[in-house]
Every structure is written in structure tokens, then in C-alpha cells.
Amino acid sequence: MRVVEYHANDDVRIVEMPVPEIGPGELLVQVNACGICASDVMEWYMRPRAPLYPGHEPVGVVVAVGAGVTTFQPGQAVFLHHHVPCMLCHYCQHGAFSQCATFRATRLYPGGLAEYVRVPAPNVERDVLALPEGLSFEIAALIEPLACCIRGINRANIRQGDSVLVLGAGSNGVMLAQLARRHGALRVFISDPLPMRRQLALTLGVDAAFDPQAGALQEYVKAANEGRKADVVIVTPSSPAVMQQGLELVERGGTVLFFAPPPPEARVSVTPHTLFFQEITLRTSYSAGPYETRQALDLLRMGAINAEAMITHVLPLEEVSRAFDLVAHPGQALKVVIRFDTL
Numbered sequence: 001m002r003v004v005e006y007h008a009n010d011d012v013r014i015v016e017m018p019v020p021e022i023g024p025g026e027l028l029v030q031v032n033a034c035g036i037c038a039s040d041v042m043e044w045y046m047r048p049r050a051p052l053y054p055g056h057e058p059v060g061v062v063v064a065v066g067a068g069v070t071t072f073q074p075g076q077a078v079f080l081h082h083h084v085p086c087m088l089c090h091y092c093q094h095g096a097f098s099q100c101a102t103f104r105a106t107r108l109y110p111g112g113l114a115e116y117v118r119v120p121a122p123n124v125e126r127d128v129l130a131l132p133e134g135l136s137f138e139i140a141a142l143i144e145p146l147a148c149c150i151r152g153i154n155r156a157n158i159r160q161g162d163s164v165l166v167l168g169a170g171s172n173g174v175m176l177a178q179l180a181r182r183h184g185a186l187r188v189f190i191s192d193p194l195p196m197r198r199q200l201a202l203t204l205g206v207d208a209a210f211d212p213q214a215g216a217l218q219e220y221v222k223a224a225n226e227g228r229k230a231d232v233v234i235v236t237p238s239s240p241a242v243m244q245q246g247l248e249l250v251e252r253g254g255t256v257l258f259f260a261p262p263p264p265e266a267r268v269s270v271t272p273h274t275l276f277f278q279e280i281t282l283r284t285s286y287s288a289g290p291y292e293t294r295q296a297l298d299l300l301r302m303g304a305i306n307a308e309a310m311i312t313h314v315l316p317l318e319e320v321s322r323a324f325d326l327v328a329h330p331g332q333a334l335k336v337v338i339r340f341d342t343l
Contacts, residue, residue, distance in 0.1 A: 004113035004320050007050045009041050009328045012321045020109055025121030027072060027128065028064040029080060031055075033137035033314075034112040036336045037145060038170060041328040042238065044263040055112025056082040059131065059140040060340075063116070069124060079143045080119055081127035081293055082108050097289030113320065115340055127290045132301050138314055138337050139300055139307045142175075145335075146296035146305060147288035149175040153183055154292075155285045156232050157255045160184035163225045167246055168236035169197035169209065171310045171335040172259065176234050177206050178305055185232070187225055191217060196332055204306055218249055234259055240266040247280070255281040310335045 035057035086102035169192035198209035238260040
């Protein structure tokens with residue numbers, strides 16, 4: 001089978017590997033589509049582990065089931081979560097699924113950007129989801145990133161009537177903006193330097209889209225928000241400078257959510273005095289668990305999230321190098337999905 005092998009953003013190869021063999025409780029799934037995440041082109045995170053086999057947003061069709069599997073059968077369309085928690089440990093009992101040792105140890109083999117993947121038994125048991133008829137593979141590939149956004153929104157403490165500012169209008173930022181409205185935000189703003197992304201966000205219902213390079217962003221926000229900064233600021237880039245900006249754009253009593261990881265050596269200046277007397281809450285959100293994947297599937301099935309507008313590129317496996325370049329240097333790209341049956 002063909003598998004994507006990552007060495008660097010500008011060195012993404014297609015290599016040959018044997019089709020995986022499966023054991024008891026496992027599945028062999030033929031991948032039909034897999035999205036490419038911004039974290040897949042985060043070189044500080046990817047290159048030290050290279051060569052590796054990326055892809056954590058796959059959907060496909062079951063082709064074989066291991067002994068003891070009764071929930072799924074060959075020919076069934078499914079979503080595969082790349083990590084699953086044990087649901088029993090201290091962290092799982094507190095809803096911190098991404099901190100669970102099982103969550104961090106489980107993974108698809110070799111990776112979601114492969115023609116076939118082996119799904120370990122814990123994943124089969126806890127977070128493989130049957131796809132409903134009528135849901136395309138491209139849209140189903142958004143289940144994992146949308147699940148991450150759902151977890152982020154739940155951690156952002158949005159209250160009815162809040163104003164929400166999303167920094168970064170990539171696919172995650174646009175999904176977060178849509179979810180913020182569903183969670184009761186009265187005003188939703190977004191900021192991004194790319195005109196195409198700002199325009200798309202406006203068509204999806206944000207109240208205003210700002211260009212952070214055009215001047216004092218804080219003044220734009222206050223002018224659109226009755227003289228106040230945002231009650232909730234969600235920072236989607238992994239840039240420490242944008243994270244710093246997020247802390248400066250939140251209103252007293254508000255919440256700042258960091259949604260993407262910066263490099264380990266990055267630093268953001270925080271003044272505890274300001275946090276204390278302005279009662280600012282600073283939170284992070286990492287990945288998603290089985291509850292969020294199910295919610296994401298429901299939202300996509302109901303059409304509650306405008307998924308079609310976010311998928312700007314669907315490319316065959318042969319163009320995976322171009323796909324990685326589009327994600328690393330977005331320009332006119334938003335969500336890029338690899339289809340394995342468009343060859």
C-alpha cells in the first residue's frame with residue numbers, strides 16, 4: 001500500500017509499505033479521505049520525530065474485522081479517532097481525556113494518510129463511529145477537528161450574551177466562530193490577515209472580520225462592541241505574539257483560550273497583578289475525547305456547521321506534497337483534504 005512519509009514540510013514522500021495485519025478486536029480500514037491539520041505542518045513538532053507517518057483525521061470503509069469484533073462489519077463507512085482514553089483513570093474521571101496515559105499511547109497504524117490503517121482494539125471499542133448515509137467522506141473528515149473545536153468552546157466559558165473574538169480564521173477558527181454563536185454568544189468577531197478568510201467568515205455569519213495588520217485591533221473590537229473588549233478571546237495560531245495579543249484584547253472578567261501549542265521554548269508575558277484584579281481566566285484546550293467526536297458527527301449530520309464552505313481543496317494522494325504546502329502557506333486555502341479514490 002501507499003503511505004505518506006513526512007520528513008519536512010517541503011519533503012513529503014509517498015512510500016510503499018505492507019498492508020497491516022490485524023489482531024483480535026482490531027479493524028482494517030481502507031481510507032477514503034483524510035484532512036491535513038495545521039499541526040501536521042508544525043515543523044518544531046514534526047521534524048524532530050521524522051520520518052513519521054502523519055494523518056489524524058481519517059475516514060474510510062471497513063475491509064476486515066478481527067476476532068471478537070461484532071459492532072462493525074466489512075463495507076461499513078466509519079470515522080476513526082487516532083487516540084482514545086481509558087475512561088477509568090483519574091484524568092478521564094475529570095474529563096481530561098488528553099492527559100490519560102492510554103490516550104497518549106493509542107494510535108492508528110501507520111497513520112491516517114495511508115491507503116489502509118490498522119485500528120487498535122481500544123480505538124475500535126471506544127471511538128470508531130459508523131457514518132450515516134448521505135454524509136460525504138470529505139465532510140466526515142472534519143469530525144476530528146470539529147471535535148477539538150467543541151472541546152475548546154466548552155473550555156472557553158462562553159455565557160449567553162457574551163462577545164467572542166477569534167484570532168485566526170483558518171478552518172478551526174471558522175468552526176470555533178460558528179460554535180460560539182451556537183453557545184449563546186451575542187457578538188462574534190474574527191481577525192485574520194488574509195482577505196479570503198475574512199470574507200468567508202463574514203459569509204458564515206460573524207458580525208465583523210478585522211485585519212490585524214490594518215491598525216489597532218483593540219480599537220476595532222471596542223468600536224464594534226459598545227466600547228468594550230471581548231468577553232472571550234480564542235487564540236488559534238500557535239504564535240506567542242498572537243497569544244500575547246489575545247491577553248490584551250480580553251475584557252475584565254473574561255476568558256482567554258489558547259487553542260494551538262507553541263514551541264516548548266516560547267514565552268508569553270503574563271502580569272499576575274492584572275489577571276488577579278481584572279479576574280481574567282486563562283485556559284488551554286488540547287485535542288478531544290469520545291464525547292466531542294459524537295457531538296461533532298451529529299452537528300455535521302444535521303448540517304449545523306457549514307462544512308462545505310470550509311473545504312477549499314480536495315486533492316488525490318499524488319498531490320500530497322502540494323497539499324502540505326497549501327496548509328503551510330495557506331493563501332487561498334482553508335481546509336485541505338486528501339481523497340484516496342480520486343486517482
